Amino acid sequence: MEEQLEIAILAGANDQEIEELLLHNIIGVEENNAIQPVEFNLNNMSDDEVKANFRFQREDIIRLRNALRIPQRVISNTRNNVDGTLALCMLLRRLSYPNRLVDLANFFNYSSQSLSHIISTMANFIVENHGHLLENLNAHQWLNRNRYQLYAQSIVNMGGAIQNCWGFIDGTVRPICRPSNNQDEYYSGHKRLHCVKYQSVLTPDGLIVNLKGAFPGRRHDAGIFRETNLYEELEPNVLFPNGEHYVLYGDQAYGVRRLLLSPYPGQPANLLPHQIVFNNTMKVLRVSVEWGFQKIISQFAFVDFKKNQKLLLNDIETFYKSAVILTNCHTCLYGSQTAKYFNVMPPILEEYIV
Structure with missing residues (x-):
C-alpha cells in the first residue's frame, strides 16, 4: 500500500484521490457499501439513455461485444467476475465522460475499486486482442x-x-x-x-x-x-x-x-x-x-x-x-x-x- 501511495503522490494525485486510496487499502471502506448490488440490465434504460451513456445503440452494444469477441464472463486480475456485456458497458461509460469512479459506483452498483480493475481489464483486452488493427x-x-x-x-x-x-x-x-x-x-x-x-x-x-x-x-x-x-x-x-x-x-x-x-x-x-x-x-x-x-x-x-x-x-x-x-x-x-x-x-x- 505504501508503494501505491508513493506512486499516487508522485503522479500528482489530489487530496480526494489519496483519501480514496487510503479508504480502500487501510480502512477497507468502499463508497457504495450501503448499496445492494443489482444486476445491470440495458433493458431498464431508454434508448436515448443507452446512446447518451454508452455511445452505441442498445442492439449495437451486443453486436459490438460479439464482434470484439468479449467472453461471456470477464475476470479481472483481482478476481472480479462480471458479465461480458456489463464489462463492456463499464468501459464505454468510463470513456464517454470524464467521470469520477465514485459516480460510476452509484451508476453500476459496484465499488469504485472494482470498477477500476474491471475497466482496466476491458481496455487491456481490446488492445491486446485488436490492437493489430492500429499497428x-x-x-x-x-x-x-x-x-x-x-x-x-x-x-x-x-x-x-x-x-x-x-x-x-x-x-x-x-x-x-x-x-x-x-x-x-x-x-x-x-x-x-x-x-x-x-x-x-x-x-x-x-x-x-x-x-x-x-x-x-x-x-x-x-x-x-x-x-x-x-x-x-x-x-x-x-x-x-x-x-x-x-x-x-x-x-x-x-x-x-x-x-x-x-x-x-x-x-x-x-x-x-x-x-x-x-x-x-x-x-x-x-x-x-x-x-x-x-x-x-x-x-x-x-x-x-x-x-x-x-x-x-x-x-x-x-x-x-x-x-x-x-x-x-x-x-x-x-x-x-x-x-x-x-x-x-x-x-x-x-x-x-x-
Missing part, C-alpha cells in the same frame, strides 16, 4: 486494391490534386498532467504543454487505419515517422506489379517520397501558380484528419480530460488506443463527418474487426 496495415483484409482505388477517386471527386492519394497522415497531441519525472521529455515547446503524441493514418471513410504511439511530447513528427518504419510498412501494401501505386499526403514534416507527398515548401509569393493551387486544394482536404481526431474526443471525452491523464497512475496509451478502436467501430456502424464529406461508406463492423 499494422496488413491486418486490414478489406484494405485492398479496390479500396485504394475507391479512396483515391473520392479524393479526386472533392477536388484533390493528386490522382492516387488514398489517405492522410498526421500527428496528434494529447495533453497530460505534468509528470513528476522526465518533465522535459513530455513538454512540447510548440504546444506549450506536457503531452504525448500519436501518429495516425486516416482514410476518406473516416477510419484511423494506423496509429503509432504514444511518444513523448517533445518529439518531432519527422523523427516519430522514421522510428515507426511506416514507410516500409506501406511498400508491400500500396505498390502493385504493374507499377500502380498509391500515396499518403501529410504536412512538410513528412517530406516527399514515392509513396508519400507533402505541400510545396515556401511562401505563396515564391511559388508557381500550379503549386499554389496544389497546396490550397490538398490543404482543404487534409482538414478531414482533424475531424477524425475530433470524433475520438467528442465520443470518448475521458481521453481528452487532462486531469485524468497521469502517466504513473493510468495506462493512458491503452485507454487512448481502446478509444480509437471503439471510435472506428462507431464509424462502421453510424458513419462519420469524414465519410459523409467524401461520400465513402466504411466497411461493416464485422468486416473491420477480423
